[in-house]
Amino acid sequence: MTQDRYSPQDIEQKWQERWQQQDAFACDHHSDKPKYYVLEMFPYPSGNIHMGHVRNYSIGDVVARCKRMQGFNVLHPMGWDAFGLPAENAAIKHNTHPAKWTYANIDNMRAQLRRLGYSYDWSREVATCRPEYYRWEQSFFLRLLEKGLVYRKKAPQNWCPSCHTVLANEQVIDGLCWRCDSHVEQKDLTQWFLRITAYGDELLQDLQKLEGGWPDRVLSMQRNWIGKSTGAAVRFGLPAPLDGVDHLEVFTTRPDTVFGVTFLTLAPEHPLVEKLIEGYEKADEVRAFVTRIRNMDRLERQSDNLEKEGIFTGAYVIHPFTGRQVPVWLGNFVLADYGTGAVMGVPAHDQRDFEFARKYGLPVKVVISPE
Structure with missing residues (x-):
């Protein structure tokens, strides 16, 4: 009797059982076919597969099946990103052992992926919480540490x-x-x-090989993420050492404007902030500013549309060339993990510094003029 209506419950189950019996998607490493490796991100075993997973893994499965049909020996594995604090927190929440909770979720999600009929080689399944997997992560880490x-x-x-x-x-x-x-x-x-900066030049150079294949927007994002800058480190002396530190160092791509510095701006998280405001009559106001800015969204602080805010610390540093006192401010646009966490304010030659100086009445000194 012919079947006039598509019944996924019957048809899918039939062929999935056949694939499993025949190990249809197993990768034979003795094969002389050209090799092709398809790997999607490993899901975190939260308990259930959601539509974001389905979308991602369907795309990968199309690639894997297409390459098999083109005569490639395809390795298409699956695994579980199952290590760390989220599993422990979930176990506490559900009052169970982390391993029991994690492996139960893996079993459930594996069954869901199997029902979706993806062409995984399940003999290659890994879970990052298993010692036989993370021993290699530990080995790689030790190699990196040695280097x-x-x-x-x-x-x-x-x-x-x-x-x-x-x-x-x-x-x-x-x-x-x-x-x-x-x-x-x-x-x-x-x-x-x-220390990925050790490979900054190599990464930037190899991006050229992707031109014409990757979108220009993505290449630009990658270059900005690598973030190589050419410039100079400038040290502004402290009137008296703080915790053994006798200067604040800034990195600038425009050392030619150093004579136009009229203020320094530090990240609110800078480790010397508390020492700089010691004895300052408005120290509590500075601390309140630090607390508020530290708890701001970090992506928002990096936005070009961020309204620039700052506060004077009551402290000064010494200009390395003129010997003048330069006031030290804190600014919401300076990040502790970018550069040295301190930038020199040159309002005559930098738009952001100009806006900041105008807002807080700081001097603007022109040191470079067109002919």
Whole structure:
């Protein structure tokens, strides 16, 4: 009897069982066919596959199936991004062991992906919480440490006091945690960093190989993310050492304007702020400003449309060439993890500095004029 109506429950189940019995999507590493590797992001095992997953994995599956039909030996694996604080927090919330909660979610999500009929080689499945996987991450980390490519330092992070974890800038919505709606705080935490700047020149140079293949907008974003700048470090002396530090260092791409400096602007998170305002009669006002700006959305602080705000610290530094006293301000547009967390204000030759100087009545000194 012919079937006139498409019944996905029958047809999909039939062919998925056939694929599983025949290991239809297994990758044979002894094959002499040309190799092709298809890898989508690993999902976090939150419990259920959602439409964002379906959209992403459907695209990858189309590529994998197309390449198989073109005669390639395709490796198309799946895994689970299953390690870290989110699993522990979820386990606390559900009053269960993190491993039990995580593996139960993996089982459920694996079943959902199988029902969707994606062409994964399930024999290659990995989970990042398994020792046989993360032992290699630990090995890579130790190699990086030996080569001086990882280092530790304190830096401000978005901190959710309810989830007890850090959040990416995109996970902070209107100052609130995207999971629990708690107010997000800025917290100085000691953390590990990768010294990707060691590869800055190589990355920039290799972007040229992608021209014509990648959109210009994306290439421009990549260059801005790498953020290589050519300039000079300028040291402004402190009248008296603070915690053994006798100067504030700024990086500038325009050292030719150094004689036009009329103020310095620090990030509110700068480690010397508290020492700079010690004994200042308006120190509490400065601290209130620091608290307010630290808890601002970090993406908003980087916006070109941000209204520039600042406050005087009561402190001065010494200009390295003229010996003049230069006032030290804090500004909401300066970030502690960008450069040295301090910028020199040259209002006659920088639009942002000009707007800041006009708003707070700071002097403007022209040092470069067209003929």
